[in-house]
Amino acid sequence: DGVLMFQQVPLVEIDGMKMVQTRAILRYIAGKYNLYGKDLKERALIDMYVEGITDLMQMILMFPFSAPEVKEKNIDSIKEKATNRYFPVFEKALKQHGQDFLVGNKFSWADVQLIEAILAVEEKIPAVLSGFPQLQAFKTRMSNMPTIKKFLQPGSPRKPPPDERYIETVLKIFKK
Amino acid sequence: MSGKPKLHYFNGRGRMESIRWLLAAAGVEFEECFLETKDDLKKLQKDGSLLFQQVPMVEIDGMKMVQTRAISNYIATKYNLYGKDLKERALIDMYVEGVIDLNELLITYAFQPADKKEQHFATIVDKATNRYFPVYEKVLKEHGQDFLVGNRFSRADVQLLETLLMAEECKPDILAKFPLLQSFKARISNIPTIKKFLQPGSQRKPPIQEKDVPKVMKIFY
Numbered sequence: 001d002g003v004l005m006f007q008q009v010p011l012v013e014i015d016g017m018k019m020v021q022t023r024a025i026l027r028y029i030a031g032k033y034n035l036y037g038k039d040l041k042e043r044a045l046i047d048m049y050v051e052g053i054t055d056l057m058q059m060i061l062m063f064p065f066s067a068p069e070v071k072e073k074n075i076d077s078i079k080e081k082a083t084n085r086y087f088p089v090f091e092k093a094l095k096q097h098g099q100d101f102l103v104g105n106k107f108s109w110a111d112v113q114l115i116e117a118i119l120a121v122e123e124k125i126p127a128v129l130s131g132f133p134q135l136q137a138f139k140t141r142m143s144n145m146p147t148i149k150k151f152l153q154p155g156s157p158r159k160p161p162p163d164e165r166y167i168e169t170v171l172k173i174f175k176k
Numbered sequence: 177m178s179g180k181p182k183l184h185y186f187n188g189r190g191r192m193e194s195i196r197w198l199l200a201a202a203g204v205e206f207e208e209c210f211l212e213t214k215d216d217l218k219k220l221q222k223d224g225s226l227l228f229q230q231v232p233m234v235e236i237d238g239m240k241m242v243q244t245r246a247i248s249n250y251i252a253t254k255y256n257l258y259g260k261d262l263k264e265r266a267l268i269d270m271y272v273e274g275v276i277d278l279n280e281l282l283i284t285y286a287f288q289p290a291d292k293k294e295q296h297f298a299t300i301v302d303k304a305t306n307r308y309f310p311v312y313e314k315v316l317k318e319h320g321q322d323f324l325v326g327n328r329f330s331r332a333d334v335q336l337l338e339t340l341l342m343a344e345e346c347k348p349d350i351l352a353k354f355p356l357l358q359s360f361k362a363r364i365s366n367i368p369t370i371k372k373f374l375q376p377g378s379q380r381k382p383p384i385q386e387k388d389v390p391k392v393m394k395i396f397y
Contacts, residue, residue: 006274006307017266023245024269031262040253044239047246052228085228 030109049110064162094134115142181206181236192232200373201334202255252331271332316356
């Protein structure tokens with residue numbers, strides 16, 4: 001019925017718009033709710049962090065749909081990238097400024113994206129944060145922020161990890 | 177300290193080309209440092225210049241920026257190519273993300289193995305003519321304005337033009353059914369900064385040739 005600009009979901013109806021394209025939606029929400037830094041330079045840093053995390057999350061997103069014979073290799077890949085490429089960046093950032101949040105000493109989209117990613121990777125690789133004390137503390141800190149704490153509780157709109165039924169449903173909807 | 181932005185990438189389009197387009201559209205002069213070998217990439221990685229060990233990387237305003245979208249967002253905002261408010265930005269983002277999706281298919285075409293090329297080409301044509309071009313044709317038709325968003329030149333116009341031209345390189349008559357995209361293409365191409373970028377001798381890169389594919393693969397893989 002013409003509601004999906006590029007024939008794809010996600011779709012979010014918000015403020016009179018029918019928004020598509022994940023990043024467009026996220027950026028709008030972050031901008032609207034002051035989670036996008038105080039100026040252009042903070043936004044640049046948030047964008048860099050978010051895009052890096054998104055690359056890591058992309059591997060997690062695609063994982064359920066990989067063939068059984070490559071699943072183990074994919075887990076190794078996720079572990080390798082998380083521990084060698086992505087987590088060290090954020091561990092270092094937190095260590096260097098010693099602040100609670102990634103950017104500008106203030107809660108931002110980057111923090112939310114990172115806590116989501118940490119939890120998602122831990123579901124696959126439980127000990128993944130073992131070499132990252134700053135990230136462990138970050139994870140605890142973020143999990144205790146009231147809005148996030150609420151979201152992490154049972155009964156919230158947060159979705160569980162993908163299971164067989166999830167994969168089946170997705171394939172059914174998106175297969176040609 | 178500031179000086180001109182300095183782009184680090186291989187001497188080809190890839191993921192840096194959109195950034196070149198944006199800087200050029202904004203009338204910003206820039207320098208380029210080309211990676212020729214894997215060692216060039218390793219050197220940048222070793223000296224801590226690449227946040228996630230990857231290029232594109234652009235030195236700009238005292239930052240070493242990585243991640244194509246982060247860089248493009250920064251340039252677009254700094255040079256007023258990102259709409260006048262949050263809602264225009266939302267629309268620009270939606271349009272740009274759609275274009276990026278199509279761009280991704282176009283960029284990766286040259287790197288497809290021989291037995292996948294034909295299918296990839298068919299996918300490009302199908303998605304371009306059935307999913308993406310109709311959206312922008314309709315937008316232009318509905319408001320009848322020269323530019324995609326807010327009656328004002330923005331990054332959405334730049335990135336759409338870039339993609340239209342790349343799609344035509346792939347299939348010259350691909351815009352046959354889209355009269356408004358054809359006039360859009362002519363119109364935006366005539367904007368002075370863009371016109372200059374489209375002339376020979378500019379920093380716009382040519383499409384990658386078959387013979388150069390192995391060299392690029394060697395740098396990155």
